[in-house]
Each structure stands twice: as C-alpha cells, then as structure tokens.
Amino acid sequence: MLTRLEPVFARLDREPERPAHLQTPRMSRHRVVLLAALLACYLAIVVAVLTTSWLVRLDWQIMFFRPYEQWPQLHAFLDYLVVLGQRGPTAVMVAAWLGWRSWRQHTLRPLITLGVALLLLNITVGSVKLGLGRLGPHYATQIGSAELFAGGDIFPSGHTANAVVTWGILAYLASTTVTRRVLSLFSAVVSLSVGATTVYLGTHWVSDVLLGWLAGLLIMLALPWFEPLIARTEAYVFELRELWRRRLEEGRLSAPVAAALTPLLSAGGKWQPGHSDDAAAVPVTASGAGAAGHSPALRPAGHPVARQHVIRSERTPVTPAGSRRPAHTERAAARGASARPAG
DSSP: OHHHHHHHHHHHHHSOOOOTTOOOOOOOHHHHHHHHHHHHHHHHHHHHHHTTOHHHHHHHHHHHHOHHHHOGGGHHHHHHHGGGGOHHHHHHHHHHHHHHHHHHHTOSHHHHHHHHHHHHHHHHHHHHHHHHOOOOGGGOOSTTOOOOSSSOOOSSOHHHHHHHHHHHHHHHTOSSHHHHHHHHHHHHHHHHHHHHHHHHHTSSOHHHHHHHHHHHHHHHHHGGGGHHHHHHHHHHHHHHHHHHHHHHHTTOSOHHHHHHHHHHHHSOTTOSTTOOGGGGGSOBOTTSOBTTSOOOOOOOTTOOOOOOOOOGGGSOOOOOOOOSSOOHHHHHHHHHHHHSOOO
C-alpha cells in the first residue's frame, strides 16, 4: 500500500501550493480600537440584562410575538439552517477543508488556528453562560424577569458565536484580498441568519443573540495576539514528528506502534516549516550525510525513496544490442542435427 501511495506523496512534495505573498495578520491600531469598542458594547449588554432594562422588555415582547407562529411556513427550512451554528457539524466541515489546505500548503497553521479559536470560544462563552445561568424563553418562569442565575446556559447564544467564529476563520485564513472579502460576507450572512433563526424558533432571547455576535467578533479580532503561540505550536509538532521518525528509523518502537506510525511519518518529507526544495537534490554519502553536511530526511526501513520524475522527451533512448534469438541458419542446423539418427 505504501508503494502505491508513494507517487501521491512525492507529487505533493514536489508541488507545494503555499502562497508566497501570504502574511500573518497583525494587531493593528484600527483592530485594537474596534476590539475596545466591541468590548464596551459587550459589557453594556451584560449590564442591561443584569439591571432588567428596556432590552429585557424587548426580549419578552418578541417572545410573546412568537415568530414561529406568525410564519409557520419557514419552520421546516430554518430547522435545517440553524445547524450551520452547531459546534459539531460546522467544526467537522471546516476542519476537513482546512486539513486538506494544510496538506496542500505543507503547514499546520490553518488547523492550529481553528483549534485556538474554538478553545477561546469555549472558554469565554462557556464561562459567561455558566456564570450568569440564564434560562431560555421556553423555560422562563416569571414574566418581565431577566431569568438570571437560574441554572440555565443560554446567555450568550452559543449557536450565534460559533457561527461567527467557525465560518469567520475561513476569511481570517484567506490567501487573497478578494477571497477574504467574499468569505467575510459569507460568514456575516450565515451568522446573522443563524442568530435570527434562534430568535424565530424561540430558543434564544434577542439579547442572547446580540451578545453571541459580539462574543464571536471579539475572538476573531483578538486572534492576531495568538499568532506567536500558533507558530510555536506548529514548530513543536514538527519537532515531535521528527523525534518519532528517528525512533522509528532506529527501531526503538514496538511493532504495533511502528505499523501505525509508518504511513504518517513516512509521508510528506518536505512538510515542515522553512524547508527548501533544493534539499532534495543534496547527494547522500555512504555515511548517511549530504555533500554539505546536511542530514537527509529520515525514512523508515524498507520505505522506497521517491525517484525524480523524468518526462518522455528527456529519457535516454535505449537501442537493443541485438536479438537474443539465434539466426535462421543456426536454428536450421540445430533442427537438422536433432533429426539425424544416432550412430
């Protein structure tokens, strides 16, 4: 199986598609100002709910309006649309796309960035949910109350915040300006639709959705602060991979572990930060070191090294030195000798 997959791995190694002009987002002054403004709005909504202000009265008015009864024909469609804000399905879809992109670009940054963003989402949104303990519209017990500290977990809206972060990460990791704008518009439409759908279905208050939007935007704006951590994590993963590769080469792993790790560690030798394509051309001496003292990429024993592909026009023509079959006269003499009776 490894022999069959070797051409695929070799092709991926020879043709990386990492954008050369891609720059890591930085924490600019405008981003800091916008982050501070959104944080102020976030705190203002929390205070408005804590003090049972006009925002809570608006929550109850829309709850009594019951949008799902006003437009029942939309219910079936919106039941499916709200899935775009659920953590499990969206994380799997986006992680699959970013995983393929990581493989093609020979970098782990997309997947690590997604993991950091989801971790921040769980910590920030989850702590506020559990700390305030607000009940949803379907479980409200006292009309006009904010329903806080009652054991709920509805404020802020997790569906809305997850839609902002999960789909917004695609725009954050976009390679071009046009792609970033298109994906930003797409993530905005999806997150706004998911938030409005939760209000329509009666599973969230309006203030829950407002705070969910702000929570997701705050995470997206703060991501550049975590870029150094993302880079260090990627470097650590590659160092750990090389360590296991050396252990596999030296035979220091048990047979089941070696069998499980061989496809992973032997594939994509160039898939590491700062690796130059010229390293593949360094000749290897009998001692295992390159001509300039470079060590070749370690491969498991018995795993064939990918040969450089040569197109048909560059191959050396092979001229047959002669036919292996004997000449006609020799064959005739042989037949005559075999037909002559002995003695």
